[in-house]
Amino acid sequence: MTQMTLCHKKNSRKELKSMKKKTILGLLAVLVVAVVIFLFVRGNSEKSDAVIVRTGVVKKDTIIENLSTTGTLIPNQTQSLMGTGNVLEVTVKVGDKVAKDNVLATYDNGLQLIAGIDGTITQVNIKAKQADTNAQQGKPSIQLDDLSTLKVKLELSNSEASAVTINQKAKITSGNQTFSGKVAEKDPVAQSTQSATGTTASLGAIVTFDQAPENLFAGFDADVDITTNTVENVLALPIEALTYNDKNEAIVYVVKDGKAKETKIDIGIQSDKLIEVKKGVTNGETVILSPNSDIKDNMNVTKE
Template identity: 25%
Template sequence: MKKKRLLIIIGVVILVAVIVILNLSQRDAGEEVEVALVKRGNITSKVSASGQLRAKAQVDVSAETIARVRKILCKEGDFVTKGQLVIELDDVQANAARQLALANFEQAEQDLQRAQKLLEKELISHESFERIQLNYKTSKASYEQAMDTFRKTKIYAPISGRIMKINVEEGETAVMGALNYGGTVMMTIADMSNVIAVVTIDETDVPDVQIGQVSEIVADALPDTTFPGVVIKVGLMPITSQLTTDKVTDFEVEIELGEFSPFLRPGMNVQTDITTHEKVDVLVIPIQASGKRKIDSKTAQTTFVVNDGKAQLAEITTGVSSDKDIEVVSGVEEGDTVIIGPYRVLSKLKDGQKVSFEVPEEDSISQNLRPPRGLFGRLRKRT
């Protein structure tokens, strides 16, 4: 019995000794980290945005007089050319007013001609002549106004394009616009051969987005198709959204699509990536290897470089960044080993601390390991 108890005690002592030895060996080996090699490569910085499609040329056709819709000469989806008659309004009243105004104008014109002859013979006074002359001018203006109203009973297409929407029916009364009312929008015509994406970007991205930059656009309705585009306008005034408790300031950007698809429609939701910077054959490291830390009482962009089994804090100068990688202008050399994680270790790592790691493979750059924004600052949008 005593022998058995002795064996148990000896076994426990051996187990404890093994655990202690393992802990000491691990501690001596250093903190286990993940690393990557500093390599040369290409890097592209992009700004992601979302918005909607619009026709570059789109017009709402509104009524310019009050009249009943007599005939609609087209249907939704039809292609019309500029100047084509698309809607006829009831012109009975307008025509009657025109005829009456014409008769009054012709009579006033005859009266003026007669008065001019009488004035030359001094058979009427200048005051009488001026009254007749004023009546002529008034009648002429009334006739021109009546003619204008009559012409407005015929609605012509202001641009060439496709009928996207018809908002009235035959027999319905169309109303012209007033000071606080835009009038009846009878139809919408859009030139769908030239489509733009109107997207919003965060104010912090505005300095990077410029006219002429290329982009890739994907419509939610066509997720497997990518359309090329070019930035044609960057808004100067912000669009302030207060949909959340935080005030968000965005700017509108217009992107012209380089290809046409008959499946695209105004109002479709789209996602886009705007290429803002491109660098070729530069030093790059995974973005999670770069972070801001204090060096000599100042905050600097840094990375941990492994040297003789220790993590050495190095100040670096960075350039263009993508979601995965960041350009390093100075501070490291090609072939250096930098620490990229794990985050729980990297966030507490000290300069000169011992580390252990597996030798990275040649293609280990750009591993999908990203820290929270808190330590390493704001990351670029996806590439």
Template identity: 30%
Template sequence: MWKGRKGGLDQAGAENQEAEPMSEETFDLELQSLMTEETGGKKKKKKTGKTWTRKRKIVTGAGALGVVFLLLRIFSGGGAKPVTVSTIPLSKGEVVEMLSVSGPVQGTDSVEVVSNLHAEILELTVKEGDKVEKGQLLAALDDKDAKKEVDIAQNGYDLAVSTYKDKQLEAENGYAKAKQDYGMAKAAYDRSLLLFQGGDISQVELDQASAAVDDAQRQLSSYPLTDGKPSANESYGLQIEKAAFELEQKKEDLDGTKITSPIDGTVVRVNCKVGRFADKTDDDKPMFIISNLDVLEMKINVSEYSIGKVAIGQPVEISADILNGETVKGEVTAISPTGEEKGGGSTERVIPTTIRVMDQNTRLIAGITAKAKIELQRAKQVWVAPLSAVLQQPDGTMAVAAVEDGKVRMIPVKTGVESDIEAELIPQEEGALTEGLQIIDTPSSMITDGMAVTAAPPVQ
């Protein structure tokens, strides 16, 4: 029996007597004695700033009393009392593995409206927050210079067309004459050939007739033909094409003096003012930013280490300060086929991913940062235990420690789907896990198979 610090261990009593209940006063003296420090051969009591309850004394002195129990076991040859462990009943449930990310909320379709015209803004017809339709007027610019440019371009085009027509007529007339000259030269040669064969003309005269045919042939061939018909030189056609392109550009510039919305949406930014030039906006920002805010989405970056578990169609739970504790539903709708640098000097790569907000008419707005929890995996009606209950054994395998008939039974398991605090348990042996089985919720590495323990419910 433990008699206190005066006489050390009373071995005879330890062997032959049962432990007697301690009084409150005796318990306090024993605890204080255990917590005494040896300093230069003298004993000092640890100071405390407040009075301890009996419960706190027991918890705090548990480690020291463990040493005493070990000494008892060594000196008495008897077994120590079973270790008290906290257990929970095993049951089936649901485990969800989530990936938490954050990113900006924005419209599903967003465009920047700009102008390269150095023209004064005469009128702004919208303001930030206005809903607009595709083709709706946003701003009107001074169009005087643009109209002059169109007139000049039109004149250039008309001149090119007129020149082409003149050259085309010349080609047709020239080709007709060349064709006639060739026919006459060919007929003269045929007559000369007959005369030469009859000995009426010399070889020189025949050669002259032949040369006249060749000259006429070359002249005829100098006229290009299109589908068998003569046409003006190709360069005149190219001049028309160039003039037509320039005219089209000038007309587009004139149309550009009426700034319109390219999509249905909401005006989220206006970076221009009446009296300023359209191509000289505030900080060189676009004149307008139009976004479709009817459907919102989040642009997030997923780590290369997690992207393998992310898939299109996975449900997402979205939260933000503006929602005041509420959440909205989302869904993964796009995953980039390529990764990019995370930045900040990190070698980790991230993959841009899009989450569509599925709930409509929420308080979410574009431009804020929201948090999203992507549901990676969900397991239903499976054995579930706290992650702290899964013990890694010396050989690297996993197990849970069940308490049966006052003894520990190690049950080998694998973990399936894991949340932040719980895990799906998959027994290595079929039927090893049963409903209501008492397992230790936080087993120590000192717990071994077959160890005697006393099961106690977890502290509430």
């Protein structure tokens, strides 16, 4: 074999090895690109599958629990005067302001109707030279009310009555005016009333104003918010986050690593915006607000 032939064979082997090396490197490069593309597509796919949710944060806060109800504005004091016989004279009309001990009406039998309080005449159901038959009809001859200040009469349901106690603070709203007050009275027993729909029972209570209100009128309704409980510096979450599972257990969905985690919680008192959490979540955790039936445990989620 000649020298030239040997050199040619050696060069051929080198070229073959070089080609194989380039082929392997090329295949590796293609594989790396494929893996990168796969991971990118997979990541985008997971993102596209994620449900967009609104979120809130668990934090320490003060919670004020209120009972909201509606009552009727009534006079602070009232006097229903009843007479009998023929009326000789009536000295007042509706709207008149009278002082205690003023004579309001006189009868032919010597009876006189006398004001027992300072107040305003709100009913006159008798006329001079006519017989007074109001007692038979269950009506007062003359009604006298102290309208210098008012109070709110409540009719509480069974659940409301158990939450209301004397001296609880209250907020009274009538029209566009709001006043502070407190629970001043609570009846010891409930009263039953008959209606077309059946018999209902309610417990009477009185809320008084801290200061005499102006431009309010007896007989109108007033909205009353009674503070029934307050807790300070407790773990709280937005009430929007609270929902219940099929066992009627209180749960929230905590967002962890891009996933919704169904979490059972123990709850306490609540306001219109916050609810106390006694167990189940920790301070600073993120929870999903208003979770609908599409939200499931371990589902991919992303914040708005």
